[in-house]
Amino acid sequence: MNKRKDKITIVEVAAEAGVSFGTVSRVINNDVHVKPQTRERVLETMRRLNFVANRQARSLAGGRTNTIGLLVPDLGTGYIGEIIRGIDAELGDAGYDLMLYTTHRTATKEAGYVSNLVQGMVDGLILVLPRNPSDYIGSMTQRNFPFVLIDHQGTGEDCPAIGSTNWQGAFNATNYLIKLGHKRIGFITGWLDLGAAVDRLEGFKAALRTNKIPFIQDLVYEGTFAQLDGYTGASRFLDMKKPPTAIFASNDVMAMAAMDAVRERGLRVPEDISVMGFDDIPQASLVRPSLTTVRQPLEQMGRIATQVLFDILKNPNLKHNRIELPTEIIIRNSTAKLRKA
Amino acid sequence: MNKRKDKITIVEVAAEAGVSFGTVSRVINNDVHVKPQTRERVLETMRRLNFVANRQARSLAGGRTNTIGLLVPDLGTGYIGEIIRGIDAELGDAGYDLMLYTTHRTATKEAGYVSNLVQGMVDGLILVLPRNPSDYIGSMTQRNFPFVLIDHQGTGEDCPAIGSTNWQGAFNATNYLIKLGHKRIGFITGWLDLGAAVDRLEGFKAALRTNKIPFIQDLVYEGTFAQLDGYTGASRFLDMKKPPTAIFASNDVMAMAAMDAVRERGLRVPEDISVMGFDDIPQASLVRPSLTTVRQPLEQMGRIATQVLFDILKNPNLKHNRIELPTEIIIRNSTAKLRKA
DNA sequence: AGTATTCATGTAAACGCTTCCAAATATTGT
DNA sequence: ACAATATTTGGAAGCGTTTACATGAATACT
Numbered sequence: 001m002n003k004r005k006d007k008i009t010i011v012e013v014a015a016e017a018g019v020s021f022g023t024v025s026r027v028i029n030n031d032v033h034v035k036p037q038t039r040e041r042v043l044e045t046m047r048r049l050n051f052v053a054n055r056q057a058r059s060l061a062g063g064r065t066n067t068i069g070l071l072v073p074d075l076g077t078g079y080i081g082e083i084i085r086g087i088d089a090e091l092g093d094a095g096y097d098l099m100l101y102t103t104h105r106t107a108t109k110e111a112g113y114v115s116n117l118v119q120g121m122v123d124g125l126i127l128v129l130p131r132n133p134s135d136y137i138g139s140m141t142q143r144n145f146p147f148v149l150i151d152h153q154g155t156g157e158d159c160p161a162i163g164s165t166n167w168q169g170a171f172n173a174t175n176y177l178i179k180l181g182h183k184r185i186g187f188i189t190g191w192l193d194l195g196a197a198v199d200r201l202e203g204f205k206a207a208l209r210t211n212k213i214p215f216i217q218d219l220v221y222e223g224t225f226a227q228l229d230g231y232t233g234a235s236r237f238l239d240m241k242k243p244p245t246a247i248f249a250s251n252d253v254m255a256m257a258a259m260d261a262v263r264e265r266g267l268r269v270p271e272d273i274s275v276m277g278f279d280d281i282p283q284a285s286l287v288r289p290s291l292t293t294v295r296q297p298l299e300q301m302g303r304i305a306t307q308v309l310f311d312i313l314k315n316p317n318l319k320h321n322r323i324e325l326p327t328e329i330i331i332r333n334s335t336a337k338l339r340k341a
Numbered sequence: 342m343n344k345r346k347d348k349i350t351i352v353e354v355a356a357e358a359g360v361s362f363g364t365v366s367r368v369i370n371n372d373v374h375v376k377p378q379t380r381e382r383v384l385e386t387m388r389r390l391n392f393v394a395n396r397q398a399r400s401l402a403g404g405r406t407n408t409i410g411l412l413v414p415d416l417g418t419g420y421i422g423e424i425i426r427g428i429d430a431e432l433g434d435a436g437y438d439l440m441l442y443t444t445h446r447t448a449t450k451e452a453g454y455v456s457n458l459v460q461g462m463v464d465g466l467i468l469v470l471p472r473n474p475s476d477y478i479g480s481m482t483q484r485n486f487p488f489v490l491i492d493h494q495g496t497g498e499d500c501p502a503i504g505s506t507n508w509q510g511a512f513n514a515t516n517y518l519i520k521l522g523h524k525r526i527g528f529i530t531g532w533l534d535l536g537a538a539v540d541r542l543e544g545f546k547a548a549l550r551t552n553k554i555p556f557i558q559d560l561v562y563e564g565t566f567a568q569l570d571g572y573t574g575a576s577r578f579l580d581m582k583k584p585p586t587a588i589f590a591s592n593d594v595m596a597m598a599a600m601d602a603v604r605e606r607g608l609r610v611p612e613d614i615s616v617m618g619f620d621d622i623p624q625a626s627l628v629r630p631s632l633t634t635v636r637q638p639l640e641q642m643g644r645i646a647t648q649v650l651f652d653i654l655k656n657p658n659l660k661h662n663r664i665e666l667p668t669e670i671i672i673r674n675s676t677a678k679l680r681k682a
Numbered sequence: 683a684g685t686a687t688t689c690a691t692g693t694a695a696a697c698g699c700t701t702c703c704a705a706a707t708a709t710t711g712t
Numbered sequence: 713a714c715a716a717t718a719t720t721t722g723g724a725a726g727c728g729t730t731t732a733c734a735t736g737a738a739t740a741c742t
Contacts, residue, residue: 007461009698020722025700033720054461056406057698059397060727067440075422076623084416088443097462099408100441102429120348120395121438227627260629263604282417286568288601350728361692366730374690398728401697461698 008051017045028053055097067097068309069122073129074102077227077253078281079298080128083150086302087126094310096123124309126150129194146312148305148320151296153195160312160320162305166196169294169327170203170248171210173276176329177246178211181338182274184219186244188233188254191224200250200278219244223254230254234261238273245273245338252277252284252293259287259334270336280330289333297325349392358386369394396438408438409650410463414470415443418568418594419622420639421469424491427643428467435651437464465650467491470535487653489646489661492537492637501653501661503646507537510635510668511544511589512551514617517670518587519552522679523615525560527585529574529595532565541591541619560585564595571595575602579614586614586679593618593625593634600628600675611677621671630674638666 010028014021019038026034027042034042045051059065070087072080084098091098099122124146127136137159140147149161177185187204190197201220208215221236223229230249237244238261247262249255255277262273269275269289277284280295308320351369355362360379367375368383375383386392400406411428413421425439432439440463465487468477478500481488490502518526528545531538542561549556562577564570571590578585579602588603590596596618603614610616610630618625621636649661 007698011698021699022701022722022724023720025698026721029700035720038720052461054401054698056397056400056461057727058700060395060401060729061698061700063700063727065397070441075416075425076419078417078419081416084441084443098441100411100425100439102425120393120397227624231627231629257627257629264629283568286572286598288572288598288605348728352728362729363692363731364690366728367691370730376690379690395728398697399730401699401727402729402731404697404730 008049009054010051013042013045013049013051016049017042065121065123066095067099067122068306069099069101069125071101071103071125071127078283079251079253079279082281082298083128083302083305086299086304087306088302089299090303090306090310094306124148124313126305126309127152144316146309146316148309148312150301150305151194151196153199153322158319158321160308161322162301162308162325163196163322164296164301164325164327166199166327167203167206169278169296169329170200170250171207172203172327172329173248173278173294174204174207175211176331177248177274177276177335178207178213180246180274180335182244182246183213183338184216184242184244184246186219186221186234186237186247188221188223188230188247188249188258190250192222197225197250204248223250225251225254227253227257230257231261234258234275238262238265238267243273246276246335247273248276248278250278252279252281252291255291255293255334256283256287259289259291269334271339274335274338276335284330285332292332292335293330295328295330297327301325349390350395351392354383354386354390354392357390358383406462406464407436408440408463409647410440410442410466412442412444412466412468419624420592420594420620423622423639424469424643424646427640427645428647429643430640431644431647431651435647464654465489467646467650468493485657487650487657489650489653491642491646493535499660499662501649502663503642503649503666504537504663505637505642505666505668507540507668508544508547510619510637510670511541511591512548513544513668513670514589514619514635515545515548516552517672518589518615518617518676519548519554521587521615521676523585523587524554524679525557525583525585525587527560527562527575527578527588529562529564529571529588529590529599531591531595533563538566538591545589564591566592566595568594568598571598572602575599575616579603579606579608584614587617587676588614589617589619591619593620593622593632596632596634596675597624597628600630600632610675612680615676615679617676625671626673633673633676634671636669636671638668642666 010021010024014024019042023034023038024042027039055066068091075081088098126148128150129152141159149159151163152161153163174185187201189201192198205215218240221233223233230253233254234247237247247258249258255275259269259275262269262275267273277291277293279298280293284291284293304323304325311318312320351362351365355365358365360383364375364379365383368380396407409432416422429439467489469491470493482500490500492504493502515526528542530542533539546556559581562574564574571594574595575588578588588599590599596616600610600616603610603616608614618632618634620639621634625632625634645664652659653661
């Protein structure tokens with residue numbers, strides 16, 4: 001189609017440098033057995049000729065694609081953006097490329113389709129918050145296809161995954177709110193099909209228990225991590241005869257929406273109601289009041305997931321399990337000491 | 342490395358189906374010259390064997406990669422997310438894959454590096470809001486490499502680009518605010534190196550002119566499309582002796598931050614100050630008050646950019662210029678009639 | 683029926699690289 | 713100086729496709 005005749009191949013480089021194309025290939029692949037002097041000459045020639053190795057050919061011959069696939073549900077919230085930043089950085093260092101697949105796109109197809117399709121296209125796959133993880137995991141494990149999960153709490157199966165200490169983070173956050181004097185805390189959950197969401201809820205409950213505060217079912221609103229849930233959940237709480245004095249949402253997006261709901265009722269954050277989130281997406285520090293939240297090291301999660309995937313690629317037999325990165329409470333201005341009514 | 346010996350190739354399929362591998366290739370490529378009966382048999386065999394054509398080999402042999410590259414500055418705001426949704430949809434239909442490059446990743450390298458690198462990896466490139474467009478454009482035009490720009494107002498060079506009617510959108514929006522009675526309108530610009538940002542500013546000015554409202558330089562805050570600018574800009578306005586009664590931000594992200602700034606001062610949106618944005622990202626309808634904004638058809642822009650790129654791929658000689666999609670005012674709850682003080 | 687014409691299929695030669703093996707060259711020890 | 717060894721290089725054989733060309737079968741025409 002638009003085939004460039006003037007494309008430069010290793011053969012051209014070899015001719016120019018006065019060596020065989022085999023030697024050029026060795027230089028490209030950093031093979032040890034090349035005389036430094038020869039290597040330099042070849043490198044110089046490559047530079048001069050503006051040579052770029054053809055990825056497809058390398059893949060075809062070498063059996064590797066130097067590309068990894070990333071499967072994400074969507075890109076709307078900045079949450080994924082941070083993770084990608086981490087993956088991207090790691091990938092860049094290793095000379096890998098990133099192929100992006102959105103879950104939506106393959107929603108109609110069965111999960112096996114993805115790993116099937118992806119097989120040969122990418123060397124491995126990173127899945128962020130897959131909606132039906134066990135389907136994927138089964139299919140990929142069976143195929144022995146390298147993959148890593150991000151932010152998914154395995155539902156029993158033992159597979160490489162990167163997450164954070166969701167339980168502990170929620171526990172600490174709740175504790176923090178309680179220390180501020182809050183006893184009635186509204187909790188907005190994430191999508192409870194995901195382990196991470198369940199863990200946050202459990203951490204919340206545990207902190208109540210530890211502090212001998214009774215758990216009230218009505219103060220839990222079941223959300224899905226979507227912005228709207230934050231608004232709806234908070235509204236529900238605020239409409240109660242005895243509304244909570246603090247709202248803890250399972251992610252920042254919902255927390256921000258919760259703040260909106262609070263303000264819409266003429267109440268102030270944090271003076272009247274404290275609001276806390278989870279994730280620490282970039283926006284968290286930019287909204288006003290800035291959001292107190294539980295920081296997940298999203299970028300680092302991306303980095304580590306990539307490193308683990310590389311490990312697996314290098315040694316497919318090594319077993320990797322779940323890695324948990326520590327969460328951390330970031331105190332900003334959306335939470336305050338309970339004011340005596 | 343992890344080479345699968347059991348990989349199924351067209352040769353296996355051919356043997357199974359009792360045809361030559363050439364025929365299988367023809368079936369894959371929907372070549373007309375295959376007896377329907379044979380085609381069906383081959384397809385059946387492919388299905389049964391779970392065959393997936395090797396992308397690398399196809400690319401190497403065919404000179405195409407069936408992959409397009411997308412170059413984006415970041416993924417934080419949902420703005421890009423919408424565009425990707427459109428691209429993704431179109432790509433899926435055509436059986437193409439998406440390779441994602443972030444500007445940041447190659448920030449250190451010169452722009453030429455990108456097109457160089459990308460050459461051979463992808464058949465074409467879609468650039469969203471490139472920061473130094475002319476570098477790219479020069480390099481790619483020279484290489485005759487297929488590309489499309491999204492949301493970039495050419496700085497003179499004639500190249501395929503998809504944008505929206507920024508001027509008109511800003512003009513209409515400003516007009517709308519004026520019709521509501523606002524005479525002092527604060528305007529927060531985008532990154533003025535981008536044509537889109539300039540156009541929005543110009544549309545704003547033109548509307549003032551049309552309505553015989555004097556333009557006041559102090560009521561323009563120069564931002565960069567970043568959330569923080571919305572906050573800072575709005576704060577600047579609100580600290581004026583005679584603050585504006587409406588704030589028009591050049592994108593939604595800044596508009597939302599502006600609303601935060603307004604509320605932080607104990608003022609209400611829209612009762613005290615009307616706030617208007619630009620883009621209509623998904624969050625715009627979810628914040629409270631929901632944001633009145635100028636809708637850019639982001640997803641459609643992604644779709645059309647992809648289609649144009651396909652066009653160019655099919656016919657490299659055809660000249661494509663800038664396409665402008667209409668913007669549309671979406672009236673929600675962040676704007677209201679000016680209340681007489 | 684015999685030949686021209688179309689349609690269906692098989693085959694070989696790329697595509698640009700990696701990798702293995704063998705050959706050439708350099709290095710070391712005696 | 714010579715063999716033994718280590719280092720460097722050259723070249724062939726793929727990798728799994730596409731595509732141009734050749735062949736064979738079927739159909740249409742005279």
